[in-house]
Amino acid sequence: MRDALYVVGGLAIVVFFIVRQLRSDRFEQRSLIFPIGLGIYGAVILNSTSKHHPVTAASAALLCLSAAASVGFGVIRGRTIELFERDGELWERATWATIAGWIGLLVTRILIIVAATVAGATLAASPSSIPLMLAITLAAQMIVVGQRARETGLAIPARSRRRRARRAGR
Numbered sequence: 001m002r003d004a005l006y007v008v009g010g011l012a013i014v015v016f017f018i019v020r021q022l023r024s025d026r027f028e029q030r031s032l033i034f035p036i037g038l039g040i041y042g043a044v045i046l047n048s049t050s051k052h053h054p055v056t057a058a059s060a061a062l063l064c065l066s067a068a069a070s071v072g073f074g075v076i077r078g079r080t081i082e083l084f085e086r087d088g089e090l091w092e093r094a095t096w097a098t099i100a101g102w103i104g105l106l107v108t109r110i111l112i113i114v115a116a117t118v119a120g121a122t123l124a125a126s127p128s129s130i131p132l133m134l135a136i137t138l139a140a141q142m143i144v145v146g147q148r149a150r151e152t153g154l155a156i157p158a159r160s161r162r163r164r165a166r167r168a169g170r
Contacts (some may be wrong), residue, residue, distance in 0.1 A: 027090040035142065038134060053122040058119045063123070
């Protein structure tokens with residue numbers, strides 16, 4: 001049951017980010033608090049799972065491969081987010097290549113889980129690594145998009161200022 005929750009929860013997070021990224025929106029520098037919190041949670045879950053599934057060389061190698069894929073696809077998605085100027089402000093929107101990056105990550109994770117199952121690397125085959133790998137890929141994407149946004153030279157408002165401005169306009 002817990003494994004199903006990790007899978008469903010992971011898919012829900014991915015769908016949330018895909019839907020949010022597909023609509024055009026003003027760019028705002030996002031905090032890494034969510035990926036950091038998710039990463040800590042993921043590390044705790046993975047550590048707990050390692051008490052029931054041995055940490056083998058195959059599991060360690062496949063988890064490292066999964067983490068590298070998470071970084072790689074996060075960078076790819078970060079490079080494919082469209083940044084554009086509208087009325088003097090920086091806006092962002094995902095492209096179909098960004099969605100393909102999410103699909104590529106999903107396919108890669110499935111292949112790694114299949115390889116782990118075949119190799120008997122039960123820790124790497126466990127869905128308990130999903131939160132940690134999602135944290136890694138989201139952080140990589142956020143860092144890349146943030147760097148690209150800064151390179152545009154357009155002003156990037158802080159989140160708190162934008163929220164105050166929205167509330168004042170209501």
